[in-house]
Amino acid sequence: MTKEIIISGFGGQGIVSSGIILAYAGLIEDKHVTFFPSYGAEMRGGTANCSVVVSGEPVASPIVANPDIVVIMNEPSLTRFEPTIKPGGMLLYNKTLIKSQPQRKDIAVVSIEANVIAEELGQARIANMVMLGVMIKKTKLLNLETLKKAQRKRFVKANDEQLALNDKALEKGYGLL
Amino acid sequence: MKMIFGRPLGLTETLQRYCPGCGHGIVHRIIGELLVKLDIRERTIGIAPVGCSVFADEYFNCDMIQPPHGRGPAIATGLKRTRPECIVFSYQGDGDLAAMGTAEIIHAAARSENITVIFINNAIFGMTGGQMAPTTLPGMKSTTSVKGRDIGKQGFPIKVCEMLASLDGPYYLERCAVDTPRNVIRTEKALKTAFANQISNKGFSMVEILSMCPTGWGQTPVQAKKWLGEVMAEYYPLGVFRDLSKEEK
Amino acid sequence: MAEKKLMYGNHAMVEGVIAAGCRFFAGYPITPQNEIPELMSIRMNEIGGVFVQTESEISAINMLFGAAAAGKRAMTSSSSPGISLMQEGISYIAGADIPVLVVNVVRGGPGLGNIAPSQSDYYQATRGGGHGDYFTITLAPNSAQDLYEFPRLAFELAEKYRNPALILADGLLGQMMEPVEFSSKPIDPKSLPEKEWALCGCKGRERRVVRSYDLKAGKLEVLNLRRAEKYAKIINKEQRFKTEYCDDADLVIVAYGTCSRVSDAAVKMARDKGFKVGLLRLITLWPFPMDVLGDMAKKVDNFLVVEMSNGQMIDDVKLATECRSRIYFHGRPGGGVPTPPEIYKRIEEVLGGAR
The missing domain is CATH 3.40.50.970 (Thiamin diphosphate (ThDP)-binding fold, Pyr/PP domains)
Incomplete structure (x- = not known):
């Protein structure tokens, strides 16, 4: 089993953190993992994205061209990554910030009001955690409890309150669909 | 019979291969004496340049390293930072320090590396056969400026002490000469200060020494001393350009 | 662990x-x-x-x-x-x-x-x-x-x-x-032990000199010949590599660094399809693992060199195999990174029906 994932959005939406949390969760579940951030001039002001590979085998390349799963947080990312998804793959997108409709019929499409839910929980910036919660539920890629552990590996300096809120966002996403 | 004058222990027995009237030998001797007088010979690492004094690694009786042209101050940084208990000096000519190694000297000075730099300025490339140096005077003849340095095409000389004095980093900068006994004594005093500064961890010290090159200048040794005093020292005024010990008092 | x-x-x-x-x-x-x-x-x-x-x-x-x-x-x-x-x-x-x-x-x-x-x-x-x-x-x-x-x-x-x-x-x-x-x-x-050549001040010993030149007649030749002996010793003793599935291979991929991990996945794809493909992953590039390649060339007909360049290491593969085998190349210059499917495609091209 090898799952190739791309997470994409604006800088500041926690794209890199989401990727690292996923990779850490894979590591905790004893899988082979890689994380690779997108890199270059386009990072400033445009989309930020990263590739995560979670696999039972050693990972060949951390660069993902045709992902199995794509998590989209903003409009430009949808335009860019929708066409790259493998047939039969899955697209999860943040409906709050994206007005267009995905066009592909050969993939599973999941829309989530991520920012609305996050703000209800008290913080817009945890929309990424809501998305991660939905994603692991829909794909059965990793366990919810592992993600809770993994976010603590990523946010080593965060206070307990924030960590608890992140957990809540993960749970909320996990229980959504 | 009691010996009252001889070769200082800071110099090896190796015969120095400099031209008659060259200033390098005088400066070598001063350094050789200071290594003993300051009792630092056994913990000193010297850096030879590329140029006429490339063989300095055979002349100074202490640990020595021979770097690429111009890179002495970078080597000195590596040595001093890993062996702070050692005394590190970089001996450089004008091609080495003011052409190839301009970036290295400026940044070592800006970082105020705790090293001692001895800069021999003879306004000419000696070893390669008398070509123009970055310090060759306007109008001065060399084998690559046969009608005299044309400032319209070949630009102006670099005044290193003045340039480095524009930085906050250096602790001590002085320009001396070795054309007269009086100036030689003054040079010894400056070099002693430059080494003493390092011993007491003061930071970057450099002594620029105007030195004769009769062969490169096409002059006799006597003419060369005279020309240095009358022409060269006019363009490159002697004196102290930075001495932070004065501000500490 | x-x-x-x-x-x-x-x-x-x-x-x-x-x-x-x-x-x-x-x-x-x-x-x-x-x-x-x-x-x-x-x-x-x-x-x-x-x-x-x-x-x-x-x-x-x-x-x-x-x-x-x-x-x-x-x-x-x-x-x-x-x-x-x-x-x-x-x-x-x-x-x-x-x-x-x-x-x-x-x-x-x-x-x-x-x-x-x-x-x-x-x-x-x-x-x-x-x-x-x-x-x-x-x-x-x-x-x-x-x-x-x-x-x-x-x-x-x-x-x-x-x-x-x-x-x-x-x-x-x-x-x-x-x-x-x-x-x-x-x-x-x-x-770590003190080096017997290190510059640290000559207290209690002869002074040391570190230099890369010797202008005395014939001296540099002697120094360089001595260095050649050192290089020969390194070539002899320090060739490092890893082989995978090479024993029965009709084709061996030769790669290092990123290309070796991408090739690893391509080899597994090929094996799944019945192609006898192996991987030689180089760990030392100098000394180049010539000996293993020389031995392999006696029984392996095809080598596929995969590099993220227009082909540089391929020269060493040719030298090491003395061109006894057919040597193919897949390269991605200028920042391109090969994918397992594209390497697999090259394998298929080379081996054709020979599965």
């Missing part, structure tokens, strides 16, 4: 260098290796080491020359254009027989090129790189774990043979995060 940490390759390298007992870093920022000087500046400060951000790569390599001549483990890292600038210094260091570690996180070239991963500095790394008769021991990691472990190996080899060592990584390995296990006990630099 120690706990695994998810780390950037470049960060793993920093920890590996420190665990190897190195306490001197000098370097100049250049993408894609900036995480190395950034973390070094913090870590060296924490552990009482030296970090110098230099005015140029030329200065950086010469600071290494000084620090290593003083007998200490010293390293710099850069990426391709910066490594070009260092070649003068590396030549002098090789000529003075001083061990240092230089890391090249290779990017696309020539010129300013781009900042994408590449393997186009192979010739430079394995042919000495600067002027004169010399070689640098060159290691090719292919994972974050290797980036952690290879600095120690590089220092050990460099010191054993008194020769500069290079780690040839690429932007992909440096920028990627992967699990890393801190597999060995860190070396306390104080426990």
Whole structure:
């Protein structure tokens, strides 16, 4: 089993953190993992994205061209990554910030009001955690409890309150669909 | 019979291969004496340049390293930072320090590396056969400026002490000469200060020494001393350009 | 087993260098290796080491020359254009027989090129790189774990043979995060023996001189011949590689670094389809593992060389196999990274119906 994932959005939406949390969760579940951030001039002001590979085998390349799963947080990312998804793959997108409709019929499409839910929980910036919660539920890629552990590996300096809120966002996403 | 004058222990027995009237030998001797007088010979690492004094690694009786042209101050940084208990000096000519190694000297000075730099300025490339140096005077003849340095095409000389004095980093900068006994004594005093500064961890010290090159200048040794005093020292005024010990008092 | 940490390759390298007992870093920022000087500046400060951000790569390599001549483990890292600038210094260091570690996180070239991963500095790394008769021991990691472990190996080899060592990584390995296990006990630099050639002041001994020149008639020839003996010894003893599925192979892929891990996946795809394909992953690029290739050429008909360049290592494969086998090439220059399916396609083209 090898799952190739791309997470994409604006800088500041926690794209890199989401990727690292996923990779850490894979590591905790004893899988082979890689994380690779997108890199270059386009990072400033445009989309930020990263590739995560979670696999039972050693990972060949951390660069993902045709992902199995794509998590989209903003409009430009949808335009860019929708066409790259493998047939039969899955697209999860943040409906709050994206007005267009995905066009592909050969993939599973999941829309989530991520920012609305996050703000209800008290913080817009945890929309990424809501998305991660939905994603692991829909794909059965990793366990919810592992993600809770993994976010603590990523946010080593965060206070307990924030960590608890992140957990809540993960749970909320996990229980959504 | 009691010996009252001889070769200082800071110099090896190796015969120095400099031209008659060259200033390098005088400066070598001063350094050789200071290594003993300051009792630092056994913990000193010297850096030879590329140029006429490339063989300095055979002349100074202490640990020595021979770097690429111009890179002495970078080597000195590596040595001093890993062996702070050692005394590190970089001996450089004008091609080495003011052409190839301009970036290295400026940044070592800006970082105020705790090293001692001895800069021999003879306004000419000696070893390669008398070509123009970055310090060759306007109008001065060399084998690559046969009608005299044309400032319209070949630009102006670099005044290193003045340039480095524009930085906050250096602790001590002085320009001396070795054309007269009086100036030689003054040079010894400056070099002693430059080494003493390092011993007491003061930071970057450099002594620029105007030195004769009769062969490169096409002059006799006597003419060369005279020309240095009358022409060269006019363009490159002697004196102290930075001495932070004065501000500490 | 120690706990695994998810780390950037470049960060793993920093920890590996420190665990190897190195306490001197000098370097100049250049993408894609900036995480190395950034973390070094913090870590060296924490552990009482030296970090110098230099005015140029030329200065950086010469600071290494000084620090290593003083007998200490010293390293710099850069990426391709910066490594070009260092070649003068590396030549002098090789000529003075001083061990240092230089890391090249290779990017696309020539010129300013781009900042994408590449393997186009192979010739430079394995042919000495600067002027004169010399070689640098060159290691090719292919994972974050290797980036952690290879600095120690590089220092050990460099010191054993008194020769500069290079780690040839690429932007992909440096920028990627992967699990890393801190597999060995860190070396306390104080426990490393003093070198009998180190410059540290001549108290109680003859003075020492570190230099790369000898102008006396015939002397440099003698020195270079002695160095040739050293190189022969390294070639004889230090060829490192890994083989996978090579015993019955009709085709063996030869690759290093990133290409070797991508090829690994392609080999598995091919095996699943019934093709007898193996992988020779090179760990040392100099010394080049010629012996294993020479032996393989006696029974393997086809080699496929995979490189992120227009083809440089392929020359060494031809030399090592004495062109007894058919040698094919798949290359992605200028920052392209091959994928397992495209390598598999090449395998299919070469082997056709021979499954």
